[in-house]
Amino acid sequence: MSADGPHPYIPNTDEDRDHLLSTIGVGSIDELFVDIPAEFRIKGLGLPNALSEIELTHDLSSLADRNTVAGNACPEPRGRSVASFLGGGAYRHFIPSTVGHIVSRSEYYTAYTPYQPEISQGTLQTMFELQSMVCELTALDVANAGMYEGASALAEASLMACRVTGRSRIAVHASVNPNWLAVVRTYASGPSIDVDVLEDAALTGDHACLAVQQPAFLGNLIDVWSLEEAAHAAGALYIAAVDPISLGLLTPPGEYGADIAVGEGQSLGWPVNFGGPYLGLFACREQYVRQMPGRVVGQTTDLDSRTGYVLTLQTREQHIRRERATSNICTSQQLVGLAATVYLATVGKHGLREIAQQCYDKAHYAAALIDGLDGYSVEGNEPFFKEFVVRCPRPVAEVNHRLLERGIIGGLDVSEQVQNGMLVCVTEMNTREEIERLAEALKEAGR
Numbered sequence: 001m002s003a004d005g006p007h008p009y010i011p012n013t014d015e016d017r018d019h020l021l022s023t024i025g026v027g028s029i030d031e032l033f034v035d036i037p038a039e040f041r042i043k044g045l046g047l048p049n050a051l052s053e054i055e056l057t058h059d060l061s062s063l064a065d066r067n068t069v070a071g072n073a074c075p076e077p078r079g080r081s082v083a084s085f086l087g088g089g090a091y092r093h094f095i096p097s098t099v100g101h102i103v104s105r106s107e108y109y110t111a112y113t114p115y116q117p118e119i120s121q122g123t124l125q126t127m128f129e130l131q132s133m134v135c136e137l138t139a140l141d142v143a144n145a146g147m148y149e150g151a152s153a154l155a156e157a158s159l160m161a162c163r164v165t166g167r168s169r170i171a172v173h174a175s176v177n178p179n180w181l182a183v184v185r186t187y188a189s190g191p192s193i194d195v196d197v198l199e200d201a202a203l204t205g206d207h208a209c210l211a212v213q214q215p216a217f218l219g220n221l222i223d224v225w226s227l228e229e230a231a232h233a234a235g236a237l238y239i240a241a242v243d244p245i246s247l248g249l250l251t252p253p254g255e256y257g258a259d260i261a262v263g264e265g266q267s268l269g270w271p272v273n274f275g276g277p278y279l280g281l282f283a284c285r286e287q288y289v290r291q292m293p294g295r296v297v298g299q300t301t302d303l304d305s306r307t308g309y310v311l312t313l314q315t316r317e318q319h320i321r322r323e324r325a326t327s328n329i330c331t332s333q334q335l336v337g338l339a340a341t342v343y344l345a346t347v348g349k350h351g352l353r354e355i356a357q358q359c360y361d362k363a364h365y366a367a368a369l370i371d372g373l374d375g376y377s378v379e380g381n382e383p384f385f386k387e388f389v390v391r392c393p394r395p396v397a398e399v400n401h402r403l404l405e406r407g408i409i410g411g412l413d414v415s416e417q418v419q420n421g422m423l424v425c426v427t428e429m430n431t432r433e434e435i436e437r438l439a440e441a442l443k444e445a446g447r
Helices: 014-024 053-064 097-103 121-138 150-165 178-189 224-233 244-248 286-291 318-324 334-371 396-405 432-445
Strands: 068-070 080-084 169-173 194-198 207-214 237-242 260-264 280-284 296-301 307-312 387-391 421-425
Touching (some): 080 432, 097 334, 121 244, 121 280, 121 307, 121 334, 150 169, 150 207, 150 237, 150 260, 150 286, 237 244, 244 334, 280 286, 334 387, 334 421, 334 432, 396 421, 396 432
Parallel strands (some): 169 194, 169 207
Antiparallel strands (some): 260 280
16 A cells, blocks of 8 residues: 555545444444433534634634733743732742753653663663652652652552551541542542541551641641650651741751651642642651652662662562552653752752742741731731731632732632631742732722
C-alpha cells in the first residue's frame, strides 16, 4: 500500500463499513451501543464549523481574558489580574525564572521513570538532589523522590506507621486540614483501619501514630513538643505535616521528634495550577526506610569509580512486590519535583529564610490592620505564620463577593470551623498597598 493510500483499518466506503460491522457480528453502528440506554446516547456533538488557526487562537484568547488571575504569580497571565489572599493548602509564592527555563528543557520535560540508570543519570541526579534538600529542610535522615501531593503523602505516612507498629488505629490531630483528613480516611478504609480525630493527645495503645499539622490548617502554631511526648509515650509514631516555606523560620520536624514528615511541595516553585499536579514531600528516620513508600534514589560509583545514581530499595515497590508492596504509588511527580529542586537551589537557605520572614511580617501587619476594623476580629491569641482567621460581621461568601468587585480575592471560607470565619493568607507576593487595600475593602464590605 502506498504512503498516501487508504488506511487499511479505517472504513473508507459504505462497503468497507458494512464489511467491518459484519466481521464483528453486528448489523449497524447503533447495535454497537445497544447496552447504553437510549436517553444517555448523544445523537451528535453539534460542533461548530472548523476554524483557522488564527481564528481559534483569537477565540481561546478571548475566553482566557475572562479569567480572574491571582496577581503576577503566573507567567504571562491573561485576564483580570487581582490581589489574592487565598490559601488553605495551595499558596502563591514567587517563582524564579530559572524554574520555568530548566523544567521546560526537553530532556526533563519528557523524562520517564528512570528504571534504566545508564540513560537516566540527569533525572536521577535531580531526584537525589531533591531528596537531599528535603532531608535538610526537615532535619530527618532519608527522603523519597516525591509523592502525588501532600494529602496522600500524609495518608501514606499513616499507613506506614501501621506497618511499623503493627497497630490498626490512626490518630489525627484537629490541627490537620480537613481535606487531608478525608484523604487519610479514604486510604484507611481499604485495609479497615480506624481513624480518630483528637483535640488533644489522648492516645491509646492501639494507635499507630499521631499526625499533626504545623502550622495548623487555621494558621496557628501548635505545641508540637508536648504532642511528641504524648505520641511516643503511647508507643506511636509522630507524623508532622509541614509547610516547607515555613521551615525557613520554624523548627524543622526532625528537631522536635517527628518520626515522619510530609508536606505539600507546590509552594516550592510551582503555580497553584487549578489543583494539580502537585508534589508530596516525604521524609523519615533511617530505621523506617524500608517501609517508606515511593521511589528512593541512591548515590553510588561505577566500575571506573565515577559517581552515579540509581533507584534503590526497590523491593518495597509495586513493580517488584505487587500486593506486598509498601504503596501503590506508580506515577512519578519528577517534573514538579525538579521545579522544587531548582527553586530551592535558586533561593538558597538565606533566600528561603527571607521569604518566610516576609510572609510572617506581612501577615502580622495585615492581621493588625484587620483586627482594628469595626465588626472584624482576628481569632485566637496563638502565634501564627502566614495565615490567620478573621471573624467577619456577615457571611464570608458575601464579603468575598464584595471584595472581588474591588479586585481582591479574599480568604478561604472556614465558617464550618469558626462562625463567619475567613482564613486569610499573606505571602511575600502581597505588597503593602495590596494589604492596605484589603483592609479598606473589608471595611466597606462590612457595612
